[in-house]
Amino acid sequence: MDSANLTARGVLAVAVRVFNERGYEATSMEDLSRKLGITKSAIYYHVPSKDELLRLALDRALDGLFAVAQEARERTGPAIDKLEFLVRGSIAVLVDRLPFVTLLLRVRGNTKVERDALTRRREFDQVVAELVKQAEAEGDVRPDIDPAVTARLLFGTVNSLIEWYRPRGGLGSAELADAVCAMAFSGLRTTG
Amino acid sequence: MDSANLTARGVLAVAVRVFNERGYEATSMEDLSRKLGITKSAIYYHVPSKDELLRLALDRALDGLFAVAQEARERTGPAIDKLEFLVRGSIAVLVDRLPFVTLLLRVRGNTKVERDALTRRREFDQVVAELVKQAEAEGDVRPDIDPAVTARLLFGTVNSLIEWYRPRGGLGSAELADAVCAMAFSGLRTTG
Numbered sequence: 001m002d003s004a005n006l007t008a009r010g011v012l013a014v015a016v017r018v019f020n021e022r023g024y025e026a027t028s029m030e031d032l033s034r035k036l037g038i039t040k041s042a043i044y045y046h047v048p049s050k051d052e053l054l055r056l057a058l059d060r061a062l063d064g065l066f067a068v069a070q071e072a073r074e075r076t077g078p079a080i081d082k083l084e085f086l087v088r089g090s091i092a093v094l095v096d097r098l099p100f101v102t103l104l105l106r107v108r109g110n111t112k113v114e115r116d117a118l119t120r121r122r123e124f125d126q127v128v129a130e131l132v133k134q135a136e137a138e139g140d141v142r143p144d145i146d147p148a149v150t151a152r153l154l155f156g157t158v159n160s161l162i163e164w165y166r167p168r169g170g171l172g173s174a175e176l177a178d179a180v181c182a183m184a185f186s187g188l189r190t191t192g
Numbered sequence: 193m194d195s196a197n198l199t200a201r202g203v204l205a206v207a208v209r210v211f212n213e214r215g216y217e218a219t220s221m222e223d224l225s226r227k228l229g230i231t232k233s234a235i236y237y238h239v240p241s242k243d244e245l246l247r248l249a250l251d252r253a254l255d256g257l258f259a260v261a262q263e264a265r266e267r268t269g270p271a272i273d274k275l276e277f278l279v280r281g282s283i284a285v286l287v288d289r290l291p292f293v294t295l296l297l298r299v300r301g302n303t304k305v306e307r308d309a310l311t312r313r314r315e316f317d318q319v320v321a322e323l324v325k326q327a328e329a330e331g332d333v334r335p336d337i338d339p340a341v342t343a344r345l346l347f348g349t350v351n352s353l354i355e356w357y358r359p360r361g362g363l364g365s366a367e368l369a370d371a372v373c374a375m376a377f378s379g380l381r382t383t384g
Contacts, residue, residue, distance in 0.1 A: 023215065080381065141380050145371045149363065152356050153349060153375050160348030171341065179337045183345050187379030188333050189272065 008046040011036060016057045016099045024054055024103075025110065051113050058107065058117040061100040064093035066120070069127045079134035080141060083154075084185060086131065088177040090158050095165070095173040102162045128155055154184055200238040203228060208249045208291045216246055216295075217302065243305050250299065250309040253292040256285035258312070261319045271326035272333060275346075276377060278323060280369040282350055287357070287365040294354045320347055346376055 014036050018027050029050055033040045047053050068089030072082045094101045104121070107114045129151040135141040141150065157180060165176060206228050210219050221242055225232045239245050260281030264274045286293045296313070299306045321343040327333040333342065349372060357368060 026218070140382060142374060142378075142382050145374055145380075146363075149368075149371050150375070150380060153352075153371060154380070156352030156355060157345060157349045159355070160345075160352045163348060163351070164344050171338075176341075179341050179345060182334060182337055183342070183379075184375060185379050185381045186334075187375070187377050188337075188342060188346070189377045190332060190334050 011046050015053045016103055020102055055113045058104050061104040062120045065124055079131050083131040083135055091177040092173050105159050203238050207245045212294055247305045250296050253296040254312045256289055257316055270330055271323050275323040275327055283369040284365050297351050
C-alpha cells in the first residue's frame with residue numbers, strides 16, 4: 001500500500017468516528033479538517049466530497065457483508081449451515097469494522113448515498129430471508145415463525161451488538177459468534 | 193383525564209415524533225410550535241422547557257419498563273419464568289409506546305436528562321442480568337455463556353425490534369413476543 005492510500009484510509013477512519021459521534025449531517029468538512037489536523041484542500045486531495053467519504057465508509061461495511069453473503073451462498077450443504085456461516089461471518093465483519101457497520105446501521109436515507117446503502121442492506125436482508133426459507137423447507141428451522149420475522153430477529157440480534165460490544169472488552173469475535181449462535185439456534189433454556 | 197392533560201399528552205406525542213425524526217438537539221421549540229400549530233407560549237403552558245419534554249418522553253418509556261421489571265421480580269416461581277415474563281412485558285411496552293422507547297434507545301447522554309435516563313436503563317439491565325444469573329444458578333439457562341452477555345443478547349434482540357417492527361404490519365404484540373421467546377429460549381433449530 002502506498003502512502004497516499006494509507007492516508008486516504010486514515011482520513012476515512014477519522015471521518016467515520018466523527019460521523020458516528022456527531023451525525024453525518026452535523027459534520028462539516030471544516031470539522032473534519034480540524035480533527036485531522038490537515039487543511040480542507042488536503043482532504044479534497046483524497047476524496048472529492050463529504051458525500052464520497054460517506055459512500056466509501058458505508059461500502060467498507062457493505063462490501064465486507066456481501067463478501068460473506070456470497071461465500072455463504074456458494075457453500076455446499078444444508079441451508080441452516082449456510083445461515084450459521086453467514087451469522088458468524090457477519091459478526092466477524094461487525095467486530096473487524098465496527099465503526100463502519102455502526103455508521104451503516106444508523107443510516108436513515110436522507111441522501112442518495114444513504115438510499116443506495118439502504119438498497120444494498122435490503123439486498124443483504126433478502127439473502128438472509130432466502131436462507132431462512134430454505135432451511136425451513138429442509139426441516140431444520142422451526143416452522144412456527146414466519147421466515148421473514150425469523151430473518152429479522154436473527155439479524156436484529158447480530159446488529160444489536162454494535163450497541164454494547166467493544167473489541168477490547170475481553171470477549172473475542174469467535175466467542176461472541178458462539179454466544180449469538182448458541183442463543184439463536186439452540187436457545188437459552190437447558191430445560192423443556 | 194381533563195383537557196389540559198390531554199393536550200399535554202398531545203404535545204408530548206408530537207414532540208417525540210419530531211425528536212425521533214430530526215434528533216433532539218436539532219429540534220427547536222420553534223420547530224415544535226410549527227408542527228403543533230400552536231404558539232411557543234402555548235407549549236410553555238404545558239411544559240417548562242424542551243429538556244422537560246424530553247424527560248417526560250423518556251419517563252414514559254422507562255416507567256413502563258420498570259413497572260414490568262417490578263412485576264417480574266414479585267412473581268413466584270423459577271427465575272427463567274420471571275425472565276420470560278420480563279421479555280414479554282418489555283415487548284408489550286415497546287409495541288405500546290414505540291416512539292418513546294425508540295427515543296430512549298437512541299439517547300447518548302449529552303444532557304443531564306439523557307444521563308439520568310441512561311442511569312435508569314442501566315438499573316433495568318441490572319434486573320435482567322440478575323434474573324439471568326439466578327436462572328443459570330437454578331439450572332434453567334445454559335451455563336456456557338457469561339450471564340452478562342446472555343442478558344445483553346436477549347435484550348439486544350428485544351431492543352432491535354424498534355428498527356423494523358411497525359404495529360400496523362399485521363404481527364400483533366403477543367405474536368411478536370412468541371417469536372422472540374421461541375428463538376431466544378428454545379432456538380431456531382429443530383434439529384440437533
